[in-house]
Amino acid sequence: MAPPGAYLVVSAVLFAIGMIGFLSRRNIILMLVSAEIMLNAVNVSLAGFSHQMQDHRGQILALFVIAVAAAELAAGLALMIALTRNRPGVQVEELTQLKW
Amino acid sequence: MAISAGQIVFYYLAAAGIASAILAVTRRNPVHSVLWVLSLFLHVAGLFLLAGAEFLAAVQIIVYAGAILVVYVFFLMLVDLPKEEAGPRFGAHWPLCLMVGLGFAAIALWVRVPGLQTAAPAPAAAPNTGSVESFGSALFKQFVLPFEILSLVLLAAIVGAVVVGRRRTEA
Structure with a gap:
């Protein structure tokens, strides 16, 4: 049995790692992967809460988060395909058409 | 204070998961990154098992490791890997990103301390939460x-x- 709060520590650290990756990587695919790391970190804390409180609802919420992650994957990668069709290469710095 | 087997497993899964995540965001080759994320997802599934969320662990492996990561690897075929490996991994602003991330972690760890001790430990009303x-x-x-x-x-x-x-x- 893990000490109480250990799940939250793991979750916070994983979320921070995902955040750093999302903000600093230059490759769009790896930015999306970092977003998945962040969603997973949230799931860890939800499972930890569910365990701590002996309550199902945390697990159900985590299931919903997984489904939303799948939806995000579909939408994000479709956008990426549309981008690559117009200009090959997936570096974020090159996407400046919307810059004012 | 004796350390139980469950604690050892928990600390292993947590440490290996965090190490996998760090490697995933820092590797130069995107395919290696995605493989480290696979390792992270498997360790997180282990954490779910340890938390009594068996169904969630199965969904994690089937949906995340099985479906989502496969799609990511598939889309990595759009990337010109040699060119990608030659260029810089991080944007020029990465120290700022690192500070933001570490600041977030610090705030999250700092905020959690007081409230967590009051979290009610296990009312016995709900039996076997983990069962599917x-x-x-x-x-x-x-x-x-x-x-x-x-x-x-x-x-x-x-x-x-x-x-x-x-x-x-x-x-």
Whole structure:
């Protein structure tokens, strides 16, 4: 049995790692992967809460988060395909058409 | 204070998961990154098992490791790998990103300390939370409306992906 709060520590650290990756990587695919790391970190804390409180609802919420992650994957990668069709290469710095 | 086997497993899973995540965001080769994320997802599934969420662990492996990561690897074929490896991994602003991330972690760890000791340890009212049977009955009775709305979300994502990703035909 893990000490109480250990799940939250793991979750916070994983979320921070995902955040750093999302903000600093230059490759769009790896930015999306970092977003998945962040969603997973949230799931860890939800499972930890569910365990701590002996309550199902945390697990159900985590299931919903997984489904939303799948939806995000579909939408994000479709956008990426549309981008690559117009200009090959997936570096974020090159996407400046919307810059004012 | 004796350390139980469960604690050892927990610390292993946590440390290996965090190490995998760090490697995933720092590797130069995107394929290696995605493989480290696979390792992270498997360790997180182990954490779910340890937290008594068996169904969630199975979904984690099937959906995340099985489906989502495969799609990511598939889309990495769009990347010019040698060119990608030659260029810089991080944007020029990465020290700022590192500070933001570490600041977030510091705030999260600092905020959690007081409230967590009061978290009620295990009211005995709900038996075997982890069992798939009780989980499924809660999902399909109490949470059936959000569950159905979730199918709409997925449908919208599918339709959106097709519309956005389709080749424009000049009509």
